[in-house]
Amino acid sequence: MINKMETLMFQGNGYFGMRAAAEEHQLNERRNMFVSGTFDAFPSEVTELPSLPDLINMEIKIDGQALCLRDGQVENYHKYLNMKNGELIREFDWIINHKRINFKFSRFISMQDKHLMVSKVEIGSDRDDLNIKIRSGIDGQQSNSETQHLMEGDKRLYEGTFIQLKEETQQSHIKFVFNVRHRAYIDEVLLNNKPFIKMGRRQIFGNYDVDLNKGQKFTLVKYANVYTSIDSDVDNNDLAELSVNALKKNCLSNYQELLQKSEKIWNKDIWQKNYVEIDSDDINPQVAINFARYQMAANTPRDPRMNIGAKGITGEGYKGHTFWDTEIFMLPYYIFTMPNVARNLLKYRYLGLEGAHKKAQFNDYDGSQFPWEAAWPSDGETAPLWGSADIVTGEPMKIWSGFIEQHVTSDVVIATMEYLSATDDQKFAEDMGYEIILDAAKFWTSRLEYDQDHDRYEITDVIGPDEYKEHADNNAFTNYTAQWCIQKAIKVVNLLKEDHPDLYVKLDDKLNLVGAYEDWVSKVNKIYLPQPNADGVIPEDDKYLSKPIIDLSKYKLNNQISNIFKDYNLSQVNDMQITKQADVLLLIYLFENMFDDDIKRSNWEYYEPKTTHDSSLSLSTHAILANDLKLDESAYNFYEMACETDLGVHIGKSVQGLHMAACGGIWNMTIEGFGGVRITNGKLRIEPHLPATWRNLKFQINWQGSLLKVCVVNDKMSVEVVGDSIEFVNQNQDYQVPANSRIEIEVPVEETVER
Amino acid sequence: MINKMETLMFQGNGYFGMRAAAEEHQLNERRNMFVSGTFDAFPSEVTELPSLPDLINMEIKIDGQALCLRDGQVENYHKYLNMKNGELIREFDWIINHKRINFKFSRFISMQDKHLMVSKVEIGSDRDDLNIKIRSGIDGQQSNSETQHLMEGDKRLYEGTFIQLKEETQQSHIKFVFNVRHRAYIDEVLLNNKPFIKMGRRQIFGNYDVDLNKGQKFTLVKYANVYTSIDSDVDNNDLAELSVNALKKNCLSNYQELLQKSEKIWNKDIWQKNYVEIDSDDINPQVAINFARYQMAANTPRDPRMNIGAKGITGEGYKGHTFWDTEIFMLPYYIFTMPNVARNLLKYRYLGLEGAHKKAQFNDYDGSQFPWEAAWPSDGETAPLWGSADIVTGEPMKIWSGFIEQHVTSDVVIATMEYLSATDDQKFAEDMGYEIILDAAKFWTSRLEYDQDHDRYEITDVIGPDEYKEHADNNAFTNYTAQWCIQKAIKVVNLLKEDHPDLYVKLDDKLNLVGAYEDWVSKVNKIYLPQPNADGVIPEDDKYLSKPIIDLSKYKLNNQISNIFKDYNLSQVNDMQITKQADVLLLIYLFENMFDDDIKRSNWEYYEPKTTHDSSLSLSTHAILANDLKLDESAYNFYEMACETDLGVHIGKSVQGLHMAACGGIWNMTIEGFGGVRITNGKLRIEPHLPATWRNLKFQINWQGSLLKVCVVNDKMSVEVVGDSIEFVNQNQDYQVPANSRIEIEVPVEETVER
Structure with missing residues (x-):
């Protein structure tokens, strides 16, 4: 439980972040702090985000007794995260040795100065005198x-009060500087006694010793910052001096003033900007969407050389690596609400072409094969090669994802196209977008395998979105999206030749488009796309439908991850019709106009019962698709389960960090699902279908440079445009909203399929 | 407290060892396990012994509740180390959720198979049924x-039951293999269910799930071993197979059988062999000497490429490095009781000539300059270069020990001479000993500085044994021992020329003895030896006696280390007549025949009051010297304080590991001090002077190949010789004991100086 709450109450500003561990050490705690993008590889391991020195530690002794909530009694305990301004507060009364001591810990990471965090402890007792000893500083004894x-680098002291630790990653040679300064008060009076400094291995602490009368309050404010040699906002030639000077400047303001500065940014840049308001008797949906937006803001780096990790920077899980989670589950939020952030996240993939080329070359393919796990853009593949030993043979098992889970290259193109549709950002298209699309198509054509018997191109031996099926042939998701990528590339070449001949020449020089184009045209229509069978079911892969079926209900009811592996091993699961997460259904959701409603419904009915949802990526897709199919009860069930991925009571699920894709999924279900906002054939569609218990839904999105304020109240929808005129589709009808005006249309109240 | 007890109850066999941490995790624990000599340097740091994967961990759940002694109630708690056989036992009743559960944990590290440890947990309840879940295996998530x-290397499983982890140090490339196998029983019936295996990063665990009826007992026996690629006892080409096969063989015996095999070795090789029996109403002296001998046995490697660390392998303190502690404070024990071990420890210095040459060359000296901190013999100096920042300037401070604390080279020669005197080991002398002596003399002559004004040689800018005085000129201990080393070398050359001309030629080829000898002879008598002043006080260094004197009594009463630094910084202490530890007095103790009784007494009276004893090396020397001076009360006070270095109640002192020199010191005080066993001018002297409260003292020592059983009862001493005839001195009288016979002499009962 302690680890789950550390994750849920994570604080960050995209540049750096830390788990909500207590100031004092606790058994089984995970104290991680990370700075985005600062990857390092320990010898023989793949790269990961280093766990950084602890800036929040405090060892507190009252009358010589160390604060530990397992000793004495604890009353009025309250720990809460204020998502509005990112402030974490923990307060309690500690009754120990016949004294009652009131503690209040507060802290925040600044949204205004990305290097800064400030924390505060307040201690007092109404009826007892106290001796308070506090050891607080920089504790570099942290690890992954x-x-x-x-x-370990220099430990230094400036002016008797500023303490500093320098460190450097051992392989990537990224330099870090950490600074801390304390201010101590009794009641509101600043004490000017300098701390007694002690240093240890990777540690530098200030020691305070204060006698407090009953009724008085002792306050220790801790200013801390972190700078690195890869920071893009500072000259990193003398980080040590620069960072300590920055902290000196910070110290001119008190805790409350710095919190207010940060709160202003939270309010302006996050909460006000692209609000989502849900009117319902149930508070949970509003909490869930706020939580999702809070965590996205806290975990998204603003530097295009970095991306969002599958667990953000909230824990060690997945080593800070970026997966297709960003493109398919998180980018919709940014594309519709903060296109500049979406652009940065896609630019990361453009910068990542270097790594993608490396990976393709290593595997003897052409073009750009994006890594399954991505870290620094030029790294290429960073997925671990070897996992646990096989329980039966005892031999270490190869992790196949980095080799054969290849659909990520399509996913990058899908996100690029969505971004271009939603923003019409020609500059991005010309500078980066077209090249991403063309290079991806080159990879896919080189990847195709010709099958003489059928005169067609196949893609064998892959892992599709359903990760239970290793070494699948002709995974539907993979084959359909590969063809689609090549089709897009053909269109781009046609467009460039006609409209941007200069750019065409430039890209042709770089990518040899003449040969590539011929290749695409000759192969694209011969790519094998698994077709629906007599029952309208699209086979997930060549063998799936011929495998035995078992009753999965007992594994679906249970909230434990990987429950099925208690009864079957991976190879047994591989040989049955069991699906880990939306696969064919994800294809249908993403490319809805390729499939008619009957096909959608028959695939839903076929695959959903065979799906364990053993991935945090599965539920949101199912919720949206169920809503599309008007399976209202299922939709809301999936919605609620998806919201509970992190927020639910299941201990253990979020121990290693948040499910960032599930956070994206909450926004997707709310806006793309119930709000009905979708991009189809490059056009905006808004077709809300609210849950019965929601009275109304208000939200704001961006579309091609304009702001759209959407309000759905039961049977009516209004769309107000701030900016240029825009168009959208509703119930197959095109609407045009003139610049800076508002329209209102009826939302048909349909029969739902389920009761 | 928890850390101190982990240290005190350390278990080991010299090859490997582990702290007495609990099986279940506890807050602030230190779980270290080390294998002697397996040094590795993390980038930018000096080499240290790596903290190895944890082989004793067990996560135990009773009815789903994890065992944690902070939850529920604990009764009948008892944790004890049986020093006779090295078995550690912890038992208690845990009352939780209305059940009372009896736990007993036992474990030992084998003295018979140096790679093996076996542990056992027994769980039962008289009145309740229990569900027991245990996760146990190899937890490589350990660090320094x-x-x-x-x-991290492969994790493997053999035959479904043997689990294995391979690892390798990242810089020194030493390979490790760890194996574990469990056996589970209900009552005495072996269960044959295989564990459910789970693996994590650096982790491999077996999971057990057992339902136990009331009155039944569940037992889990854990066999574990460790092998490394630098093991000298095995072919290390296929450690993985070899080690798992060894464990299979071990598993043919049960816990008790393996414990008995180990106990036999403890008995034969340690307890019986060189017994020390103290007859006194106070049990503490016997406990102290047993503890000292237990820890020496548990911490002394038998491989001459390794030595005893200042903290053995009991903790991370001093990184496993060897200091002069071995030669001056631990070797007497081995020289007199296990000369073969003493030989190995000296051979380490012979092998270390390579590193000592490196260090000398680096510092522009000749010959062998032994490192202040030694790790692998060829490493040379491994003392850290930089310490904490200066509190005043904020700048990191240089650690000078590795540069100017040079007397260690003399200390190695002193120990070599003692060993040669006590054993008459001509082979060692010819193979190694002479070369050590000659090479050390070459260093010292190159180190001397000529002072034209006085036509003498000085040694300036050193740290003597008193580490409070950095950059001292003509430290008495350093100058006297340097001259003595050169004198010994001259004698060795004379002897070789006369008796071993072949060896002389060989060593001359290697060391250029002709030139060196001339150098020695021309300089040796011009080395400046600080002489006693009018009050008979030998100046510790050139400036010491002119510095101000302060009253130290308040710092001496306190048992906290470095207490003086609360009021003064190092540079202030440097400028006063304050001594950290025996310095002039150590010189007097080691070279007693150089100084008459008046000089001894006046230096005692001068220096002891100025000494903080802020080093664990100080007290034992003072105890022995006080006993020599017949200051009986002081002697016993120092003796008792010295015994309490680790065994005393002071929390904090032993957190980072034991004080191995203090363990050696316990033997020295007992046998060299009260037992009066000393080597003077190469001769054995036995002149006991027992504390008033000791009725008698019996011990056994080795002298030149014979065994001497010494028994002191108040006013009589008997010496029984097993083996060839030997000679010893008592009260300036020579005694000869014929082969295999016994003599008895009177021990004069003298007036003591103190009341």
Whole structure:
């Protein structure tokens, strides 16, 4: 439980972030702090985000007794995260040795100064005098589950009060500087006693010793910052001096003033900007969407050389690596609400072409094969090669994802196209977008395998979105999206030749488009696309439908992950019709206009019962698709389950970090699902279908440079445009909203399929 | 407290060892396990012994509740180390959720198979049924205060029951293999259910799930071993197979059988062999000497490429490095009781000539300059270069020990001479000993500085044994021992020329003895030896006696280390007549025949009051010297304080590991001090002077190949010789004991100086 709450109450500003561990050490805690993008590889391992020195630690002794909530009694305990301004507060009364002591800890990471965090402890007792000893500073004795990335550098003291630790990653040679300064008060009076400094291995602490009368309050404010040599906002030639000077400047303001500055940014840039308001008797949906937006803001780096990790920077899980989670589950939020952030996240993939080329070359393919797990853009593939030993043979098992889970290259193109549709960002298209699309198509054509018997191109030996099926042939999702990528590339070449001949020449020089284009045209229509069978079911892969079926209900009811593996091993699961997560259904959701309603419904009915939803990526897709199919009860069930991925009571699920894709999924279900906002054939569609318990839904999105304020109240929808005129589709009808005006249309109240 | 007890109850066999941490995790625990000599340097740091994967961990759940002694109630708690056989036992009743559960944990590290440890947990309840879940295996998530030395290798499973983890140090490339196998029983019936295996990063665990009826007992026996690629006892080409086969063989015996095999070795090789029996109403002296001998046995490697660390292998303190502690404070024990071990420890210095040459060359000296901190023999100096920042200037401070604390080279020669005197081991002398002596003399002559004004040689800018005085000129201990080394070398050359001309030629080829000898002879008598002043006080160094004197009594009463630094910084202490530890007094103790009784007494009276004893090396020397001076009360006070270095109640002192020199010191005080066993001018002297409260003292020592059983009862001493005839001195009288016979002499009862 302690680890789950550390994750849920994570604080961050995209540049850096830390888990909500307590100031004092606790058994089984995970104290991680990370700075986005600062990857390092320990010898023999793949790269990961190093767990950084602890800036929040405090060892507190009252009358010589160390604060530990397992000793004495604790009353009035309250720990809460204020998502409005990112402030974390923990307060309680500690009754120990016949004294009652009131503690209040507060802290925040600034949204206004990305290097800064400020924390505060307040201690007092109404009826007892206290001796308070506090040891607080920079504790560099942190690691990634005991793996150390940082070489210890100088420990320094400036002006008797500013303490500093320098470190450097041992392989990637990224330099870090951490600074801390304390201010101590009794009641509101600043004490000017300098701390007694002690240093240890990777540690530098200030020690305070204060006698407090009953009724008085002792306050210790801790200003801390972190700078790195890859920071894009500062000259990193003298980080040590620059960072300590920055902290000196910060120290001119008090805790409350700095919190207010940060709160202003939260309000302006996040909460006000693209609000989502749900009117319902149930508070949970509003909490869920707020939580999702809070965590996206706290975990998204603003530097295009970095991306969002599958667990953001909230924990060690997945080593800070970026997966297709960003493109398919998180980018819709940014495309519709903060296109500039979406652009940065896509630019990361453009910068990542270098790594994608490496990976393609290593595997003897052409073009750009995007890594299954991505870290620094030029790294290429960073998925681990070897996993646990097979329980039966005892031999270490190869992790196949980095080799054969190839659809990520399509996913990058899908996101690029969505971004271009939603923003019409010609500059991005010309500078980066077209090249991403063309290079991806080159990869796919080189990847195709010719099958002489059928005169067609196949893609064998892959892992599709359903990760239970290793070494699948002609995974539908993979084959359909590969063809689609090549089709897009053909269109781009046609467009460039006609409209941008200069750019065409430039890209042709770089990518040899003449040969590539011929290749695409000759192969694209011969790519094998698994067709629906007599029952309208699209086979997930060549063998799926011929495998035995078992009753999965007992594994679906249970909230434990990987429950099925208690009864079957991976190879047994591989040989049955069991699906981990939306696969064919994801294809249908993403490319809805390729399939008619009957096909959608028959695939839903076929695949959903065979799906364990053993991935946090599965539920949101199912919720949206169910809503599309008007399966209202299912839709809401999936919606609620999806919201509970992190927020639910299941201990253990979020221990290693948040499910960032599930956060994206909450927005997707709310706006794309119930709000009905979708991009089809490059056009905006708005077709809300609210849950019965929601009275109304208000939200704001961006579309091609304009702001759209959408309000759905039961049977009516209004769309107000701020900016240029826009168009959208509703119930197959085109609507045009003139610049800076508002229209209102009826929302048909349909019969739902389920009761 | 928890850390101190982990240290005190350390278990080991010299090859490997582990702290007495609990099976279940506890807050602030230190779980270290080390294998002697397996040094590795993390980038930018000096080499240290890597903290190895944890082989004793067990996560135990009773009815789903994890065992944690902070939850529920604990009764009948008892944790004890049986020093006779090295078995550690912890038992208690845990009352939780209305059930009372009896736990007993036992474990030992084998003295018979140096790679093996066996542990056992027994769980039962008289009145309740229990569900017991245990996760136990190899937990490689260990580090040296979060610094990781090991690269993760394969995790494997053999025959469904043997689990294996391979790792390798990242810089020194030492390979490790760890194996574990469990056996589960209900009552005495072996269960044959295989564990459910789970693997994580650096982790491999077996999971057990057992339902136990009331009155039944569940037992889990854990067999574990460790092998490394630098093991000298095995072919290390296929450690993985070899080690798992060894464990299979071990598993043919049960816990008790393996414990008995180990106990036999403890008995034969340690307890019986060189017994020390103290007859006194106070049990503490016997406990102290047993503890000292237990820890020496558990911490002394038998491989001459390795030595005893200042903290053995009991903790991370001093990184496993060897200091002069071995030669001056631990070797007497081995020289007199296990000369073969003493030989190995000296051979380490012979092998270390390579590193000592490196260090000398680096510092522009000749010959062998032994490192202040030694790790692998060829490493040379491994002392850290930089310490904490200066509190005043904020700048990192240089650690000078590795540069100017040079007397260690003399200390190695002193120990070599003692060993040669006590054993008459001509082979060692010819193979190694002479070369050590000659090479050390070459260093010292190159180190001397000529002072034209006085036509003498000085040694300036050193740290003597008193580490409070950095950059001292003509430290008495350093100058006297340097001259003595050169004198010994001259004698060795004379002897070789006369008796071993072949060896002389060989060593001359290697060391250029002709030139060196001339150098020695021309300089040796011009080395400046600080002489006693009018009050008979030998100046510790050139400036010491002119510095101000302060009253130290308040710092001496306190048992906290470095207490003086609360009021003064190092540079202030440097400028006063304050001594950290025996310095002039150590010189007097080691070279007693150089100084008459008046000089001894005046220096005692001068220096002891100025000494903070802020080093664990100080007290034992003072105890022995006080006993020599017949200051009986002081002697016993120092003796008792010295015994309490680790065994005393002071929390904090032993957190980072034991004080191995203090363990050696316990033997020295007992046998060299009260037992009066000393080597003077190469001769054995036995002149007991027992404390008033000791009725008698019996012990056994080795002298030149014979065994001497010494028994002191108040006013009589008997010496029984097993083996060839030997000679010893008592009260300036020579005694000869014929082969295999016994003599008895009177021990004069003298007036003591103190009341």
